[in-house]
Amino acid sequence: MTVVANIGELARRNMRQSGIVVAFVAIVVLFSVLNSNFLSPGNLTNIVLQYSYILILAIGMLIVIVGGHIDLSVGSVVALTGAVAAVLVVRNGYPWWVGVAAAIVVGLLVGAWQGFWVAVVGIPAFIVTLAGMLLFRGLTYQVLDSVSLSPFGGSYYLIANGFQNGLLGGQGYDVFTLLIFAIAVAGYAVSQWRSRQARLRYQQVVEAMWLFVAKIVLVGIIAMWFAWQLANYRGLPNVLIILAVLIIAYTLVTQKSVFGRHVYAIGGNLNAAQLSGVKVRRVNFWIFVNMGFLAGIAGVVYSSRSNGAQPGAGNMFELDAIAACFIGGAAVTGGVGRVTGAMVGGLIMAVMSNGMQLMGIETAVQQVVKGLVLLLAVAFDVYNKRRAGVAR
Template sequence: MTSLMQSLKAGPLANLRQSGIYIALAVIIVLFAVLTDGSLLTSQNVTNLVVQNSYVLILAIGMVMIIIAGHIDLSVGSVVALTGAVAGVVAVRMELPWILAILAAILVGALVGAWQGFWVAFVGIPAFIVTLAGMLAFRGLAMIVLGNTQISPFPGPFRSIASGYLNGLLGGYGYDAFTLLLGGLCVAAFAWMQWSARRGRIAYEQTVEPMALFILKLVLVALLIMAFAWKLATYKGLPIVLIILAFLIVIYTVVTSRTPFGRSVYAIGGNLPAARLSGIKVKWVNFWLFVNMGVLSAIAGIVFTARLNLANPKAGQNFELDAIAACFIGGAAVSGGVGRVVGAIIGGLIMGIMNNGMSLMGIGIDYQQAIKGLVLLGAVAFDVWNKRRAGAVEA
């Protein structure tokens, strides 16, 4: 009875944190589509949005797991520069096969993550301090590796990671039917996952959003996915970087929601003493979280370097801020224990659409930074308000 009364008190707002982000994305898309006279939604611009924001979205996947566990990583932008520099040295200066450049960059990213994970997990230094030091150290290492110069050009296959497309696999219609087919499969997969998750919450007597709101969310997401697929299909087809990003989203969604490691991450961020008492190897979970963040930073560095066709010691500046902002806008809690991979991706898309839309409107970078700061503050304020409301409901 008590549980029922709490659900009634919470009402439709009980899952506003989860459902509201989808509505916010749709509203922002419509808003900037109107303000830019439709320029935002041209096929070319939609494709550019994917390519331009892919590396930040990759970083956001790892960052949200770090934040869920109650940590932060300020070094990812510098790791992007360092791993891009390593790829440049291997592929261009040493003239080795481009696949070895990718493997070398990922290995360096993993070693960087292991280094930071050691200090955080086993020595006990706060992640803020460790990664702040890493932000400085790895930027310096990037300059040393490159000799404080730039490396270019990269081999064609390497560049295609960020600039290549799959097109014509099911062509002959004036658009790429294969891209639309994949869009439909994504809609079906999303609906099945959401329905399964809803049934699971109901089975454990957890609060769920009203069925009308649940259906509305599915319809909105389906429309967004298919409209997005149509725009890609009528331009150059499916970007290769989008395939990489989709693969990472699926893998890490499963890891965070369906594996013991993922449940351990939430347990550590939600209640650290209880996690220790329950037998979770907290130190090792934290260690592997930072190794994972290093690997994802390397992948982002590869994508960014491939897009620019340039290894630059100044690459990745402020990427950590964009990734962190994406996580908080996407529903991650400042205190840890709350957050989702899909939410971080949507938060990153919101930031990317805002950047792109304001640029199309001719708004200067100074005003853009101020507006993004206010949006981030609003997202964190909503998190605080949501917790207070939840506490009032429980009382």
């Protein structure tokens, strides 16, 4: 017998995920009221360009946190991978793709190094990545000889600063951008329908049909409105294409693959996972290799965006990525969290930072606000766990 839930029941079942979406919408509305330029095409594009590397890091950090670990070194790895790319492309004149490949390889090597100490030697990830934060920052200074390298220019610069515009024409707007977003909305609708049907087959609670349709329509309207803003400005940012591919790929990895299920099993109950035959060491090793891989991509995007490499690049990036995951619904104890939630959490941080910058709020105050938001998000998670425990 299937059960169809109303809005109140769904909100109680999925309070954390529903809450962050409502909070995101409320923050967007607040800043759009306070500053008329907040929702302008130029500013929306700027948000995508400025915070894409944090969202990329948040994808990898989510998997780390779900597995019951933490990674404090990603900011230093972003700096190191960007420095390697700059030395090859700027200083030695290699093609742009050599710099990209080298940065990603360095990220993979860093991930394998840290994965070895965590998975094989058994040192807690907090200690390993804290050491890595210092180690890789020092290596960055060594690689750059303590000076900045710029500019990249050319194709490397366009990775994070270029746009796809005019591929299919359009009178004052870019048809290609609208088409890509329309395909994405259609894909989202099909995915949600299949997920709903699967829950019905297993006699799980689902929303009423009218509510399901309303949700799809609302998401479609918001997505196409955002696409229209981009299409009327400069088109589809290259970095948004990179980010979309990563989100889709890692959503499938975490929700559909054996590796993803094992990560959730380890973070949810380590002893049960071991007794179930999960190869914990192997999974933990690849968790950190994957984090290094995504840190390498983020390093390429950030160095491209800034059009150079600096010894101090990536400072505090790890905290922004961690905050995005926790605000987006990841549990402190591991085993809980989704890629989409981390993306919403990252967008909340991005929107708050951008909105406060437009209002001219001091950096010190911005840090205070973001710190309070993170604290409240984790407190809400703890509150929900305690209430669930009392209910049982």
